Amino acid sequence: METFLYEQVAGRLEKLIRKGVLKTGDKLVSVRGLSEEQGISLSTAFKAYSELEQKGLIEARTKSGYYVRYTPRQLPQTPQAPQQTQWPPWPLAQDKQDKQDKQGEQGEQGEQGEQGKKGGQGEPGFPGATGEPAAPGNPTDAILHRVYTDLSDETIIRFSMAAPSINLLPRARLQKTLMETVRNHPDGCMGYASAQGDAVLRRQLALHAFSWGGTLTEEDIVTTQGCMEAVTFALKAVTQPGDTVAVETPTFFGLIRAVQGLGLKILEVPVDPETGVDIDWLAQAMKRTSIKACLFVTNFSNPLGSCMPDERKAQLVNLLAEKNIPLIEDDIYGDLYFGESRPRTCKSMDKTGNVLLCSSVSKSLAPGYRVGWCIPGRHLQRVLELKRIHSLSSTHLTHAAIGQFFAHNRFDLHMRQLRKALHTQSLAYIEAIARYFPPDTKVTQPKGGYVLWVEMNRSVRSLALYQAAIGEKISFFPGQLFSVDVRYEHCMRISFGQPFTPAIDKALKTLGKLVREASA
Template sequence: MDGTILKEEFLYSQIAERFETQIENNILKTGDKLLSLRALSKEQGISISTAFKAYIELENKGFIEARAKSGYFVRYNPSKIPKPLDKPETETSFENVGVDEILRMVHKTMSQEGVVKLSQAVPSAELIPVAKLSKAMMEAIRKSPTNCTGYEEIQGNLTLRKQVAKHAFGWNGNITENDVVTTQGCMEALVFCLKAVTEAGDTVAIDSPTYFGIFNAMKSLGLKVLEIPTDPETGANLEYLEKAIEKIPVKACLFVTNFANPLGVIMPDHRKKQLVELLAKKQIPLIEDDIYGEMYFGKTRPKTCKSFDKEGLVMLCSSVSKTLAPGYRVGWCIPGKFIDKVISLKLTHSVSSATPTQAAIGLFFETGRYDLHMRKMRKALHTSCLRYIQAISDYFPKETKVSRPQGGYVLWIEMNKKVNGFELFQQALKQNISISPGQIFSTDARFTNYIRISFGTPYNEEIRISIQKLGKLVEGMS
């Protein structure tokens, strides 16, 4: 991509952002007519092509609409958007993991044909650069002396580890390839880290609500869960955690600090630093799930808790499962002072990670294809997020509240207390729509009037109709 194209892309994005701000602040109101392409071109000193691209970006995000022979008009109405989520109640639970039956039913729908999978927090096929990935795989096999048929070294593919270390610069990380251990996806990284610092019967603090896969991991390891309430704007309640660790022998914490699933919340940098310092006083390890860290909608990549780690107590885990290739199962962890233990666990449980996929992803990073892909993906997901929220505001009852994610894949929706998320899941499935009921995001099925939906599929007519059907079901149950 040459400098002229980059400059044009920067210009139209900058102009579109200014319009977005004016619309969101109600300076430009619904129904207001915008300047014609020629007038905008003349006013801003840009080409008509650049002006057109700015309007197309605004139209794709649902902020404006084009009317035949009339021009462009503001469509977005901030006052119609559902209210943000309330602050959580501080009551929490301390018990063994449950909710298995609901979870099995939800998982079953994820492989069913003909179902609109709003439950699945993964990129749709159209967002994955399949041809470029295939090219990277062929290149990796060709460059390998063994055609990628031999075992990788136990710590993982060297090129991939170097690239992970290089990309850590984006979150103020200061690591080398020797600090990285590759894994089969992020979940294996989380399990290795949990096994490195806990034993069966120990208690681990997690944010609540949180991803149901974490509960399964805890259960398989015989661990107890201490759920920490999560604020929809600032993340895990650190004040609550501080009191809890004084009373309960917490052996480790596992938090998603960037775009936590299902809330989509990002913990502010000062809170991340506070969390790291709080746990360091007690020498409690923090396992940080940063799988969504690269999926930010803002201008810069958010920092991690690992950014503030001075004692090696933070064990960062991530993968490309949400950003690039779910089926490749390529992940990694940066386990700090526990690296020898994690490598030993990897040797015991998996010997080594898959050679071809690690080599291909390492090469994909090295050639700059990953960064280019992520720029496009972040833009597409942000657009989808806005369109889904607008559809919810159009079709769900007025009392509905919805999260305000600043990145990631998912929306957390609070409905009337009469609505049962699991019953809604069952009714929606009869209409070939799969959602995730709120019950599966805690150990005791407490989030009964919540659901999670994913905006990983770009907004289209099928999605609009599905959200409309969901809205009617919710209205009927309210």
Template sequence: MQDKVAQKDHLYQRIANVLEQQIKNNVLAIGDKLPSLREFCKRYGTSQTTAIKVYYELESKGLIETRPKSGYYISGSLKRIPALPKISEPSAETSQIQIEDLLEKVYNNAAPMSITLAHAVVADELLPIAKLNKGMIQAMRELKGSGTAYGEIQGNEKLRKQIARHAFTIPDLSHENIITTNGCINAISYAMMVLGKPGDTIAVESPVYFGVLQLARSLGLKVMELPTHPQTGIEIDALKKALEANKINLCLLVSNFSNPLGSLMPDENKKEVVRLIQKHNVPLIEDDIYGDIYFGTNRPNTCKTYDESGLVLWCSSISKTLAPGYRVGWISPGKFKSEILRMKLFHAIASTNITQEVIANFLETGRYEHHLRKLRNTLHTNSLQYIRAINDYFPEGTKVSRPQGGMVLWVEFDQKIDTIQLYDLAVKKGVSIAPGRLFTLQNQFANCMRLNYGMPWNNQLDKGLRSLADIAAELNR
């Protein structure tokens, strides 16, 4: 009896060793799907218990991972993993360094690029465009005037109800406390206009999405950048000190998969952020545009999840997941509903009714969640492929973030490498990146860049990353 048990244990170890060697030799590559437990048992002639032991052994070594409702995937190799970028150390003072010229150059050069890694967008090939087109025809048939009429100021009611149902991590969220907007940045702009006045200070993560920086500057707000960890987000102690010193009038945080770091704020940090802003009566604009693109088993909570005071204004959209050009976004404004509604009336009157109807129907039929499951798997695999390529090709000592969701990577080079210079050389080879200086108003991140992995992985992408690596190696000499 003992001999049979020993044979079974030996079998699971032998199979695990074979698979481990295949991973080491790139026979099984990052992102490859492994057989289901049933298929495994047929292929190797084992019991399910043995199959589970094999996968557990590989999972314990960080070589494979499970994905919800999808199965087992290769997630790592036996090679070294790049280190994480360092925690940012911005100045405690506000700063207003100009980055507009660089921003315009990056955007104006994007169209002719054969490999566009600069923009945080999903490729058309990953979007259900045919289904959206059918939805547009359906919406034209159902809406008054085929969608040409103005909608409600607060937004399409069907869409608001579907948003409330989809946002199950926010307790007691009602469609009555949701206002639609023209994308997430429009929601954020309404919030900034309502909450701040010229000369006020807004606290943000560092680095932070350049659109937030430019919007704040255009409204006359001073920007205070706070230290941020590449995995856990804003440093709570830094936020606490700024609040206690009465240095800030409002905050903007990306609690889930921030842009550009991809950081995910732990639940205990989110609770502490909400506690702090409530204590000091400072409102928080929460940008949750990437929250649906999670790689774990469950959608992460938001700061809004723990808000009981109405001080958190939750903003999001489907621009990063479904239809960027539809410009469908929303805000749950908490205690500031009347002010946000008034601001929308002054600036827009109403949102585009027909695109809202299309998205409402997409959510109502369950097509959105079905699409998200496939998109999450693709983006997760892509992130692993990019990290593998950076590990294999880029100069030694290159650091890279390890996001648990979203669609961007933050890469940190040696101080000798200037990513604006890297950008200028890369565009000549048909590759665009987003230099790190775009994501700050201070003199920092000159040796960093953001890469988008929201596109199908292929040989062309691999070659593009090799080209970036070759240029970086030249600059590093």
């Protein structure tokens, strides 16, 4: 999407600040000086400075002008990719199953106990695969239930909510579109939609795919009740119970539970916080274990926020195509980029129909509308069959309304405003964490999405920290929920979906105090 002139000017200045050319405390040229220097109008120069001011990069001082507020050198260090040591210290999927078959239940329990010891030590290195869902009474399941219960408590500061604040969503425009859809539809959307989904919505999604490099028609798309249903259909289409699925580590706990809930084993693949999945590691894993599918979030992963560069996406697509291993690409955060252009998808590089792209508007426009979709490639008919079995059709009214919202060009305008707000909020949250948390804290600096991955001193246990935080009416997601074991128990995920307010600042200050106490 073409950017406005003031955004271009602001972007160039932001790069100078991020590279440290402009340092904290440096005075910027006046608005008039910027106007003359760049050959732009005074209003454009003022808007450029306002843009940087909203992001917290500069500040206006009365009767003095604009100054650089901070540079990245003041921010916390970012977490590093796990140090590669040897081949995974935990058994791989089929190796573990073979050993279980031979040793029986008693041997299995002993092996699991040993694995738990290794995970509890938080050792570096890479995990293998595990197929067992969490055991009943598992503390991570209990805390997950508690966190989700707390989401409905309006008195709690919910850093756990990886979704937009309702105040950032176009409520009035959506309500207007809903009413227009009811009035203009022949049956008021009271009947069933087609199994494949509302035709207008699918047509608009096909047009929208151009932004991420896709060339689609409405016949390539199946609508679903949100992204998770799309992922579930995709998993069922390409796997059978007992198969092994490769996922990122850390990754969204919802994906872990979706895989486990289908009776599938998990192979956790290490992820670089900047460039995403370790493709070399994955290639080696393919030689040692039978992987039936990969489930990756290639754009602004949850919780690391990593975004795979285009050349690495192409490398991944080619690798999996050669091995005929389907790639389920969760692109739910792809539209939430902070840069100048939307990142491409692996689906845009798919020449064989091997990539099944899943997404929704739950993180961008209307979480409660449950509008998602799957672009299944050569697995289209199987996904359609699964949808007919499980849900027959999608909710007609909300899907038709979102189709109309796209058709009236309201989505792009809304997303421009939302991305700007999220970028500003992310910088404010990171700066507050740098100010209030211990100096050895590491925080990701994502280029899109909603979440920050916070790595604390290894003496901190995030489950215990959560219990202390909830007593202060503060909620976040403990790190160990993002893996099949406890290697991330010293980490947490914080969402910056809520606008930065004095209440948010106070909550981060309190949380930082609790972290300091826990690491003392």
